[in-house]
Amino acid sequence: MLEIQLNKSVGVICKVGRVFVKKGDIVHNDDVLFTVESRKTQTVIHANFEGKITGVNLVGGGAVKPETVIMTVDGKTANESKVLITNSR
Template structure:
């Protein structure tokens, strides 16, 4: 199982503005996962993995918590991402 975290530079200032996946969804590398926004930025976070989503720990309007897993997935990492960290858990 993989755990997905958001990189630190995003968590310090952003709130969840949209959620595009649910538990049970299959995702491919490049698919939109969720979006974040701050006063100066809006960004869509994309998958760098493929597999099946197990759990989504995101609520629209909530602030991101540094170091927290926001999604768990059964799958494989396909490429490096500047926005998310994917770890085996």
């Protein structure tokens, strides 16, 4: 099981734009997960893992803080990311 978080290098609380995944979805490396807005810039967040989404703790229009678990995945890390942290549980 992986816990997915925004990296603390993001530095600020971000507004969640659109969430493209939901519980039960199968995600592949580099799939689009969601968008965030920070400092008037919108960023598309891509997966750096592969597996099945087991939980999503994001809603469009909500806020997300770095190092907060934003989703859980039954899968494996595919590569390093400057934006996402994947921790095995």
